[in-house]
Amino acid sequence: MLTRELFDTDHLRSKNVSFVLMDDLRHRWDGKLDCILFFRDEDFPPVPALLKDMGLTAPDRTHWLRSPISVTRGCRQDQVEQLRSLLAPYRHVGMLCYDDFAQQTHKLAGTLLANCSAAGPGGQADACCEAYQRRSVMLRKSERIYELARDFVAREIGPPGTPFIASHIRPMPDECVKLWQSSREELTQQELYDTCRTDFMYYRFVPNIVSLQRLYGINTTFVMTHPTIRPRVFRMLQAGGVRPVFIDMDHLNASIQAGGPGGGAAGGGQGGASASAPRRPSLVTPLSFSLLAMVEEAVAALAAAFLASAESSMSGMIVQERLAHASSPGDVFFIGPRMECEVMPCKLQAYYQWRDGRLARKRGQGGQGGKGGHGGLGGQGASGNRSGLARGRGLGPGFTLAHRPGGEAAGEGEGASLAAAAAAAAAAAAADRRPVITSFLVNLAIFFGCFLVFSFLRPRRWLRRFFAPRRYASDLDLKxxxxxxGIFSWIIPVLRYKEEDIIDECGLDAMMYLRVLRLGCYLFIGVTTFCMITVLPVNLSGNEVDTILAQSGSQTVQAPYPPSPPMRPPSPPP
Structure with a gap:
């Protein structure tokens, strides 16, 4: 696909963004890279094979370098300068990257609503996150893509100005998609729980869409989903009373064949074109599912509200495209696992509030910012692949081509409203961790309170018969x-009490009961010690703790198999 047909390169030039397209570069370059830059600590992927698919040649292995900036290393200004020095001797650099400049640039709003002043490792400022906030809003889809999107809306949804809701349904991971492909009418909770990270999506996407339709007073919903699971999604939506609208290759081909006449899309017109209107140049980019996905994203960007799949990079591209066009973050929602999102979907701003709270608990500091993207190298060109150009995000690992990095352009004012939303998210993050700390302290206080009350009351003369009745029984020979x-003088003798004495004084049943309790103490002390030394550091270094916190929230505990909400919505209010 040709970048100049897919993205608004004129808008980039108007913002003084320095870039070069692969097609233009190849006219004066033989395609041999001088250097490979990798942003991960793992082994290099099959670089020659990846480059061969792009018509490029890899340099000698001695020129395969690792970046001093990355998600794990951080992106401080001194690290950016270190990277500049590292790349200074090279002219054509292939950067192998995906979500590696900063964290989660592919999820929802990326870093556009994040607090970049504390987004780096250890709560440090992240220059890549800040650069992504300033520059990513400058990259937009081309007007030609929007012409195709408006043509589809006019044909399948309604005349110009007709409001609609858009939704992206993407189960995770790919094995979950295969499960959704099953021909069975219903999927069981057990197999969804075992296979899917987003098992909750199966039960919630229909009620979420119905709730948005009632909130906005809109009956039409444009749905994006994997073609292989479209029959199930369509069937479930219809059972819920939703009329879904899809776009397929036939729709796209019809819009392309129409030639995108000026009266049909340009300037906001969405209806049929007049016969006298000049025809737009036909696309050089061939008809493909990748082109279809670009048009789908543009259609979703035109919607009055958007319901996203939080883990999907495609949803992330749509959300960031909407924000790049100054759409309100308040009109973006996502299908989430929290109990409060069971019927009404989660709000976009809430995702960043919850995430900042989780990072604050994890780091033991104040609310942390979000995860960002491609940073302060400035003026970098890109190949025609969807993951490149000025954003550094996409659908999978890919090369971004940097041609003589130049000075970084000054940030524009397009993200001012987003910065205000990010500040609000950071301010609310501290409150998110309070219930967890409060619950821990309350339980700790109850434990010590009961322990101290018992220890204080036990030796009192008027309570001895209550706590030690067998010592005062007249019919017992062995007491x-x-x-x-003393207040604490009972602890050591109790721990040293012999089992033979317990059997003689209290009987075999009492001894067996105490033995089970003692075994439980030994077992759980050992397991707890092992988990704190081995399992806990592994979880804290990965995403498992964040996932559990996202599913349970700070005050609620979600059952592993949530009940399926009714598929048919209640009658609308009069």
Missing amino acids: PKRLGK
């Missing part, structure tokens, strides 16, 4: 040993 009168 328990007398404990000291």
